[in-house]
Amino acid sequence: MYKPSEPFTVPMFLFIPSEIKAKGSTKTVYPTEGELIYCRFRTFGGTEKVVDGVLSVEDTAIIETWYRPDIKSNCRLADTDGVHYEILGTPEDINKRHQSLRFKVRAIKGGA
Numbered sequence: 387m388y389k390p391s392e393p394f395t396v397p398m399f400l401f402i403p404s405e406i407k408a409k410g411s412t413k414t415v416y417p418t419e420g421e422l423i424y425c426r427f428r429t430f431g432g433t434e435k436v437v438d439g440v441l442s443v444e445d446t447a448i449i450e451t452w453y454r455p456d457i458k459s460n461c462r463l464a465d466t467d468g469v470h471y472e473i474l475g476t477p478e479d480i481n482k483r484h485q486s487l488r489f490k491v492r493a494i495k496g497g498a
Contacts, residue, residue, distance in 0.1 A: 388480045394451055396427040401462040420464055425451035427465070445493035447471070453484045463491060470494045 399420030405412050432443040449463070463471045471491035478488045
C-alpha cells in the first residue's frame with residue numbers, strides 16, 4: 387500500500403478550465419482565481435533538453451497530492467510566488483486506489 391513519504395504542505399492554486407463557444411469555435415478559459423490545494427512539490431533542478439544543438443534547462447517538477455477526479459491534464463497550477471505550471475501527461479492515480487495523485491508539471495513562461 388502506498389503511503390506518502392512526506393506530508394502535503396506546499397500550498398498551490400488549482401485552475402480548472404471551462405470551455406466556451408464563441409463565433410463557432412470552442413475556446414478554453416481559465417478562472418482568474420484558483421482553488422487552494424496542498425501538495426508535495428519536488429524539483430530536481432529541471433529537465434535538460436537539447437534543441438537545435440543548444441542545451442537548455444526546462445523548469446519541471448513532480449507534484450503529489452490527494453486524489454481529485456477533477457485534476458486532469460488540461461488544468462493549471464500556480465504557486466504562492468505566482469509561477470504558473472501546466473500538467474504534462476495524465477495525472478497518475480497511484481495504485482488505482484483514488485487516494486493520491488502524482489503528475490509532472492512544467493513552468494509556463496510568457497514572451498512576446
